Amino acid sequence: MSNCENNDEPGHIALAHKHLYPNYAQPDLMMDRGKGSILWDESGRRYVDFFAGIAVSALGHGHPALVQALSEQAQKLIHLSNYFYTTPNAQLAAKLCSLTNMDRAFFCNSGTEANEASLKLTRRHFYDRGEKSREVILAFDNSFHGRTMGALAATGQPTYREGFGPIGGVVHAPYGDLEKVAQLMSDKVAGIIVEPIQGEGGVLPAPSGFLKGLRKICDDSGSLLMLDEIQTGIGRTGKFLGCDHENVRPDVLSLAKALGGGIPIGAMLCTEALSGSLPPGSHGCTYGGNPFASTAALTVLDVIQKEGLVERAATLGLRLEKELDKLVTQHACVNERRGQGLLQGLVVAKAKEGPAILLALREAGLLLTFAGGVSLRITPPLNITDAELDEGLALLDLVLGKFS
Numbered sequence: 001m002s003n004c005e006n007n008d009e010p011g012h013i014a015l016a017h018k019h020l021y022p023n024y025a026q027p028d029l030m031m032d033r034g035k036g037s038i039l040w041d042e043s044g045r046r047y048v049d050f051f052a053g054i055a056v057s058a059l060g061h062g063h064p065a066l067v068q069a070l071s072e073q074a075q076k077l078i079h080l081s082n083y084f085y086t087t088p089n090a091q092l093a094a095k096l097c098s099l100t101n102m103d104r105a106f107f108c109n110s111g112t113e114a115n116e117a118s119l120k121l122t123r124r125h126f127y128d129r130g131e132k133s134r135e136v137i138l139a140f141d142n143s144f145h146g147r148t149m150g151a152l153a154a155t156g157q158p159t160y161r162e163g164f165g166p167i168g169g170v171v172h173a174p175y176g177d178l179e180k181v182a183q184l185m186s187d188k189v190a191g192i193i194v195e196p197i198q199g200e201g202g203v204l205p206a207p208s209g210f211l212k213g214l215r216k217i218c219d220d221s222g223s224l225l226m227l228d229e230i231q232t233g234i235g236r237t238g239k240f241l242g243c244d245h246e247n248v249r250p251d252v253l254s255l256a257k258a259l260g261g262g263i264p265i266g267a268m269l270c271t272e273a274l275s276g277s278l279p280p281g282s283h284g285c286t287y288g289g290n291p292f293a294s295t296a297a298l299t300v301l302d303v304i305q306k307e308g309l310v311e312r313a314a315t316l317g318l319r320l321e322k323e324l325d326k327l328v329t330q331h332a333c334v335n336e337r338r339g340q341g342l343l344q345g346l347v348v349a350k351a352k353e354g355p356a357i358l359l360a361l362r363e364a365g366l367l368l369t370f371a372g373g374v375s376l377r378i379t380p381p382l383n384i385t386d387a388e389l390d391e392g393l394a395l396l397d398l399v400l401g402k403f404s
Ligand SMILES: *Cc1c(COP(=O)(O)O)cnc(C)c1O
Pocket: 109, 110, 111, 112, 113, 115, 144, 145, 146, 147, 195, 199, 200, 228, 229, 230, 231, 256, 257
């Protein structure tokens, strides 16, 4: 179908075709606006949002509290760099430390940058202590930690790495395999980086006890535990952090995605013991922690608290699980449901069929993503209404029925 010719009278899609770098494969439609968990394109078509801009728009679209806080802050001060403190930034650091049980926060603009800070902090920590050969990072197969050269070295999926070598300094273990991790540990391992649920890898939760096991392995070997909660954090799984389900406290924590509700911001948090490992001049970020993005994050956290959205993610997640389990028994094109809270995946029986299912869902008016080449990933805004959730589930049922 060539939407481009039918609905593109202003020629905006043609502009995108001609001048945007073609490294994504966008469909021929122009998204225009959103309200709550509903989106509209320029031709006026309406979509239920089951992906929230890749698990970012935790408050949905156009949340009045976020709109108001941002317009007030924009009039006051948007940016001035880290040469000076600002109140929103200091308050955000304090709030995040209290919510995560960490002590220090460093701010940047994305998840990848948060992980870069985690990885650099971890290596530099041992370097400063004279353990200069303790520089290996242990990560996991099928993981996703970002696309800069450092974060990409940790990312354990060949498709993201192909053609970008040399990148290195990271060894990979099978996700969930504590025995293998123990075998790979030595006094050369500076730290382990891990996601509580592999989101980009296809919504694959760690087996229960895995994070606790890694915590113990790190304690025994003197290595640092870095948790990448960029996708699982900020309430997505029904607790504030994914690791809260196992009461594990990491040494280093990275957050991004939902943190700013759509305004770019990332955070690396760490314990007090690591507060000297990146001294002035060793690492930084021009935009990091600007008052505009900090205000966005403060407002997101405030609304999450006031509207009880972490608890809502837990209860709505249970309902979603039940409904998705039903779809798995009813439709042969999906054969497994996995995930936690409002981070759920439906594994497609024939992986090759995934993109076609995604397309059919979009044409029916439901937006979600296909993760890891295996799962239809469902990550709605945390404040999606019951009616919006039901509407999306009905579309899912309808479309999956056509593929079974
Ligand atoms: C999205 C994601 C990243 C990368 O974040 P960006 O903001 O795209 O740089 C890293 N780790 C995990 C677990 C993610 O889901």
